[in-house]
Amino acid sequence: MSEIALLCQGLSKSFTNGLPVVNHLDLSVTEGQILALLGPSGCGKTTTLRLMAGFETPDQGRIEIDGQEVAHANGRKSTFLPPEKRRVGMVFQDYAIFPHLTVGENVAFGIRRKPNVKSRVQEMLDFVGLADLSDRMPADLSGGQQQRVALARALAPEPAILLMDEPFSNLDAALRKQVRHEVRTLLRKSNTTAIFVTHDQEEALFLGDHVAVMNQGQIEQIGPPEIIFHLPRTRFVANFIGQADFIPGQVTETGVVTAMGLVPQSINATVGSGVDVVIRADDVSFKEIVEATDEEPNGRIVSSQFIGMNYVYEIELNDGTRVHTIQPHVRRIAEGTPVQAEFIADHPLVWFQSNA
Numbered sequence: 001m002s003e004i005a006l007l008c009q010g011l012s013k014s015f016t017n018g019l020p021v022v023n024h025l026d027l028s029v030t031e032g033q034i035l036a037l038l039g040p041s042g043c044g045k046t047t048t049l050r051l052m053a054g055f056e057t058p059d060q061g062r063i064e065i066d067g068q069e070v071a072h073a074n075g076r077k078s079t080f081l082p083p084e085k086r087r088v089g090m091v092f093q094d095y096a097i098f099p100h101l102t103v104g105e106n107v108a109f110g111i112r113r114k115p116n117v118k119s120r121v122q123e124m125l126d127f128v129g130l131a132d133l134s135d136r137m138p139a140d141l142s143g144g145q146q147q148r149v150a151l152a153r154a155l156a157p158e159p160a161i162l163l164m165d166e167p168f169s170n171l172d173a174a175l176r177k178q179v180r181h182e183v184r185t186l187l188r189k190s191n192t193t194a195i196f197v198t199h200d201q202e203e204a205l206f207l208g209d210h211v212a213v214m215n216q217g218q219i220e221q222i223g224p225p226e227i228i229f230h231l232p233r234t235r236f237v238a239n240f241i242g243q244a245d246f247i248p249g250q251v252t253e254t255g256v257v258t259a260m261g262l263v264p265q266s267i268n269a270t271v272g273s274g275v276d277v278v279i280r281a282d283d284v285s286f287k288e289i290v291e292a293t294d295e296e297p298n299g300r301i302v303s304s305q306f307i308g309m310n311y312v313y314e315i316e317l318n319d320g321t322r323v324h325t326i327q328p329h330v331r332r333i334a335e336g337t338p339v340q341a342e343f344i345a346d347h348p349l350v351w352f353q354s355n356a
Ligand code: ADP
Pocket: 015, 016, 021, 039, 040, 041, 042, 043, 044, 045, 046, 047, 048
């Protein structure tokens, strides 16, 4: 069993209007793990990170870092350690590098009262690949280099956990991919425990050993990226990771009957009951129906989106349900075309009991 580097239990926080921004949140991160905290804008990610760092006090709950209780909302016996006593490193969304200090002075900032500052700064700059830039001013650096300065500064005091708030959002798309690769390599090399916040699912799946999907102040699901994708536990998770459609179906002995016909997989739901099956764009294939054939169309193309390598077509099935399908960029089909769509169920179905 690995050591737990960070533990949050029943964490809650609300601001002036009293509505909880973080709502009884439970979370644990093991040593050396990278956790992606993923959720839509406004769901409470930054507030959660600020609670961990000690920039906010919780209304309820407790936080442990490296086995030490750093916050515990417990009436008059409350515990609260300020950020500088918490052994956390923080990389802010805008990096918050001091513009009037050199690169080296920035990295030295958190360790300026410690011995061997110079050699530690040099070690950190070597580590992030900026060994020769110690005397430069931040304004002379590229976005990717500034990001590495922020990382070196946060890691210099050897924090027990590194917290990063949307660390790549200020970089343009091409640089973002390169930098997140570098950051992953650096975190692995130093066996750093890290929590990073993002609203970008691709980034979360790439960087996170575990992904925690957050919605309205709570963690809806946490686990390895593949599990979150293949076995979403809620509709929200299914939709947020990998853009799901939901297709209504009727449970029978032999499978689920949908507007695309029988999906021959028996599921653990009452025969005769209604379910909504999760269906993603790679789960749907289709044939165009030209007039001369005798097959009946079960839907038609209602929109198309060109995304470079692929087209994503939206099909409206005869019962009004809409599903998406991803196709090669050479398969160009006009809107309005009648189609016979098929559900390719080559993996276990994910379904939810229908609300109706
Ligand atoms: P996220 O990082 O997921 O986008 P935040 O944690 O920044 O979400 O914010 C969640 C909600 O809390 C938002 O509605 C935001 O306006 C509110 N909020 C955050 N900080 C404060 C604050 N200091 N005072 C009042 N409301 C706040």
